[in-house]
Amino acid sequence: MDEYPKSVELKDGSMVNLRIMTDDDLDDMISFFQSIPDEDRLYLRSDTRNPDNVRRRFGNLNYDNMFPILAIAEDEIIGIATLFRAEFGWMRNLGEIRVVIANKYQRKGLATILIRELFFHALSKKLYKIQAELMDTQASAMAAVERLGFHKEATLHKHVTDVRGVRRDLVIMSLDVEELWYLMEDHIKTRDFRIH
Ligand SMILES: CC(C)(COP(=O)(O)OP(=O)(O)OC[C@H]1O[C@@H](n2cnc3c(N)ncnc32)[C@H](O)[C@@H]1OP(=O)(O)O)[C@@H](O)C(=O)NCCC(=O)NCCS
Known part of the structure; x- marks a missing residue:
């Protein structure tokens, strides 16, 4: 977390700031989600036009089970990517990513x-x-995720229902992170971050 905020360059040469979301960002998050066009909103888990749904999801942040990174340009949120994880239980070493980028x-x-x-x-x-x-x-x-090394792990047939009420297959794309632990620096390798 110490590395944030930081600046990154997009393909068109424009610069964007990345930082971790805090509770103070909640109102801007509500505005961001309200600006998402219908075709992108189709794929979000809940109706984010309702501010209560955004508050329920992003209020009272606990970075151990939800790690949201904001992309900011011209003082506005233009993207958010979140890693969700369970604090305990048999899914504690599994993270789920969700990303939304402003259309523009x-x-x-x-x-x-x-x-x-x-x-x-x-x-x-x-x-x-x-x-x-x-x-x-x-x-x-x-x-987008395939290019980063994720692969199709499973398809659950007619598992979810889209906003129009149509039953859809749910596709689970995954990336095995444990196989890549060797990328970590030595001092990180020797410590055990796992939740017991
Ligand atoms: C999916 C989404 C997150 C992609 O964001 P993005 O910033 O445009 O993605 P990137 O620019 O990093 O694109 C990476 C690659 O993904 C693929 N891709 C992204 N958008 C695409 C599109 N509309 N059509 C086809 N391929 C696309 C391309 O291979 C692209 O590489 P390229 O531009 O070099 O060809 C964005 O379209 C979005 O927010 N959609 C609505 C919400 C959603 O579906 N979230 C995913 C839930 S995890």
Whole structure:
């Protein structure tokens, strides 16, 4: 977390700031989610036009089970990527990533940058695996995570219902982080970050 805030360059040469979300960002998050167009909103878990849903998800932040990185340009939130994880139980070493990028900033490499940030966070927390749960129709999101090394792990048929009420397959894309622990510096390697 010490490395934030930091600046990153998008494909078009524009600079974006990355920082960890705090409780003070909640109102801006509500505005950000309200600005998401319908075609992107289709794929979000809950109706984010309702501020209560955003407050429920992002209020009272606990970074151990939810690690949200914000991308900021011109003082506005333009993207958010979150790593969700269970604090205890049999899924404690599994992280789930969710990303949303403002329409105007899509196809500039921002999701790729943010997912990579979450990957390194998962690595530092010694998670075993990270995954993205997507509907079968989310071709762009699938392509984005595939390029980062995720692969299709499972398809659960007619498992979820989209906002139009249509039953869809749920596709689980995953990346085994444990296999990549060797990337960590020696001093991190010797410590045990796992939650017991
Ligand atoms: C999916 C999403 C996060 C991608 O964000 P992004 O910042 O545009 O992604 P990137 O620019 O990093 O794109 C990485 C790669 O993904 C693929 N991709 C991204 N958007 C795409 C699109 N609309 N059509 C086809 N491929 C696409 C491409 O392979 C792209 O690489 P390229 O631009 O070099 O060809 C964004 O479209 C979004 O917020 N969608 C709505 C919410 C959502 O579906 N979230 C995913 C849940 S995990």
